[in-house]
Amino acid sequence: MGILEVKGVNKRFGGLKALSDVNLDIAEGSVHAIIGPNGAGKSTLLNCFVGRLEPDTGTVMFDGRSLLGIQPFEINQIGVSRVFQTPEIFADLNLLENVMIPAFARRDGAFKINGWMSVGDEAEIREEAMTMLDELGMASKADHIAGQLSRGDKRRLELAMCLVQKPKLLLLDEPTAGMARADTNNTIDLLKQIAKRGITMVVIEHDMHVVFSLADRISVLAQGTVIVEDEPGKIKGNPKVQEAYLGGAHL
Amino acid sequence: MLGLNKRDTLLFAIVIAITLLAPIILNPFPVASDLAQFNAGYPDLMQRFVIFGIFAIGFNILFGLTGYLSFGHAAFLGVGSYAGVWMMKLLTMNVVPAIIVSVIFAGLFSLLVGFISLRRSGIYFSILTLAFAQMSFSLAYSVLTPITNGETGLQLSLNDPRILGVSQTADGSIPMTNFFGIAMRDGFELSMGGWLFTFNAGYYLCAAILLIAFYVSIRIFRSPFGVMLKAVKSNQQRMLYTGLNPRPYTLAAFVISGMYAGLAGGLMVAMDPLAGAERMQWTASGEVVLMTILGGTGTLIGPILGSGVIKYFENIFSKINDNILHDWFAFLPDGLEDFVVAIVYPFVGKGWHLTLGIVFMLVVIFLPGGIVEGGQRIAGLFKRKPPEDKNKTAAASAPSAAE
Incomplete structure (x- = not known):
């Protein structure tokens, strides 16, 4: 049983089905990457973890507590911190x-x-x-x-x-977006150090270099649903992933 | 000292010195001189300086720290005033219970208004507070006449009960407001050479309360609570995802500033036991906004300076009439004299609002930090930049060096 358990999460925006039956089980102390093409529902999913969005159906359990129906600050108080795509600072x-x-x-x-x-x-x-x-x-x-x-x-x-x-769980939404290569590598080193402290991390990332150097496990999201979840080494060769995510091109 | 850092202690000491010596500082011109009309050191005006200073300090805790712009703070001042007069009618002419009850009532009323208005932010919040204040004004003016005495205003009368005092004095007049026996009107005059200084008990009571109010405001500014209020202004989104609930922080700031407004209202009736509905009008709410912005929003001393400048304009600058102008420009040839007077006249006397408006616009455009920023820039011209490392230690001991 993982520290973050997502079961059967569905989310609709009007006619658009943003998430359909998403299941995740994220092990304590691991770095879990969520990748997928634009519009796959990665950010929507992350928003469901921090109280910004409420799924239509499904459960999100963190450390044995439901994260649904409580305010973002309450979620943070029980140990979930979030880094935004555009830095939110004072x-x-x-x-x-x-x-x-x-x-x-x-x-x-x-x-x-x-x-x-x-x-x-x-x-x-x-x-x-x-x-x-x-x-x-x-x-x-x-x-x-x-x-x-x-x-x-x-x-x-x-x-x-x-x-x-x-925090017990750190959510990172594209932590290296818009960074130069050197900065990206520094950030990777930094995140590796953080991972060593035993903080569980969920990373949404576009940069494959970042994903493969950090993640212990990767979930691939396409059209609102998890199509594959595996170790990084096995993701690369998975034909389903190449089909959905890269349109058939090789990684 | 007093739990303040060096800079704040110095600032507080300066404010103490200025308020205590105000009757002298504000009367720089000999009584007989032509310039005596610019003397502001008479009790009535000095009390107003200080009372509006308290009002603006409180307003700044809300507006300066959290960024929520209330256009209805005069309502709390009005509620404080009515509560204060009622205490004098029912209980005693001692001003202490009146002031305490003013603060309590204004606090409760601001809790209600804040709880509802703070559901919105930005312009909608401002409009909600404005609506509440105008509603209070209208109610005080008409429906609530039994409590507020409508357009006449609430005043003391000879047959008020005054349980702990007397309804009327031995000679059949209304007793005077007092602080444990010291009448607010009491004081003494000191004549030195051509100068005349008035030291008034009422003023010194107000001044003492101003100093307490100012001290409390410094403590709030420098406290973790104050930092949280600045965080509300800076990024509520981040607060929310940092485990902080912005709403109670904002409401607390709203109520604190409402209580400051009530304190100001209570002091007003302690000096002059009369409360009228016009005190709650939107112009009065707007005035405190002007004072805060003019002096320097979010700075400690700014609101006091702003209220001083505006009250000086209102009471002294407005007294310059065309006769005085003709006197001043009498050295010019007749035709030219009339011309110059005609040009200057719209800006002084009754036209003081015009000058104030221009000053206000200039300040907002060129000195967004108000008079305080102006002062800092002037000081910057005379002071050479301190060495880099010194800068850092100063910042480490006072995280908000930017103020």
Whole structure:
């Protein structure tokens, strides 16, 4: 039994069937990639995990709890963090504050009025945030305004914001989209390190290089349904995958 | 000191010094001089500076931190005022219970308004708050006359019960508002050379409360709670996926700023026990928006400066009439004098709104950070850039150095 179990998930948008009978079983501590052509329903599926979308039918269980019918912040509080395709950060705040906010969220919960404390006295949280920034090589930019970072740095910052929460499950929506090759390789190394800490990861990715260097298992989604799920080595040669995903071309 | 970092302590110390010395600072011109009309150091106006300062500080906690622009905050000020006058009618002329009850009522009312209005954001939120305030104004003006005394306004009368006080004084007049026996109107005048300074008890009560209100606002700005409010302004989506529920944070900011408005309303009636419906009108709500933006949205000191400038314009600048202008330009040849006066006149006196409007537009276009940004730019011209590493340690100790 995996940490994330998806059973019989269906989702319709009007006449369009975005997901039909999706089943996934993601093992704890693994890196699971979801690939598929554009419009296959990858992002829709991810949105069903974080409370952004509600499936029409089916169940999504995380660590023995249903993720359906609860708010995104509640899902995060039980250990699911998400990196977006376009980095979602606090653009007006500096990097340190950006990373301290999720650290506060983990310690204090979804809502707490601690208006009398000073951020300056929160040594522990500050330390934690600085360590995380340092790990991602951004400690020297701690006082920069996040909105002014390059796109690659914004992604790393978002990753830092997720990691500082010590999530059990990390969802990544195209973590290397729009990155230069060197940046992509750095990101892969970084994600490998994260995987070593035992954080389960679900990655949606277009870049096959990224997918095959990271994933322990791959699910191929086409037209809203999982057509194949296997180890990376076996995916490459699978004719079904080549047919659906690449239109018959060889990988 | 007081749990503030160095910079904030300095800022707070400056504000303390200015408010305590205001009767002197605001009266720079000798009584006999022509410029005496620009003296703003009389109790009535100084009280207004401070009371509207409190109003704007509170408004800034909502607008400056969370970015939610309320166009209905005057309603909370009005509710505070009515509650305050009722306390004086029913209980005692001591201002303390009146002020406390003002804050409580405004807080409860803002909880209701905020709970409903915060279901929307952006312009829809603003319109909802405006609708609530106009509704409150209309109700106070007509339907709720038994409570608000309609267009006359709620005032004290000789046969009010005043359980803990007296209905009327021995000589048959309405007792005066007081702080444990110190009448708000009391004070003393100090004449030095040609200068006359008035130290008024009411002003100093307001000033003390302003300082407390300002201190609380600094603490909120620098707290994790304050950072969360900034996060609300910056990216609610990210908050939601970071395990934080933005709505109670925004509602808390709304209620806190509503309570500040109620405090201001309570102080108004403590100084002058009269509450009218016009206090809740949309123009009054708009005024606090102007004050905050003019001074510097999201800065600590900005709202106080903004309210000071607007109240100065309203009360002093508006007094310059054509006679005064003719006096000023008397050195010019007659024809030219009339011409210059004709040009300048629309901008002063009753036309003060025009000048204020122009100043406001200039500030919004060229100094989006308000007077505070202007001050920072001027300071920047005189100060050489500190070395890089120094910058960093400062930022590490005060994460919001941008303010």
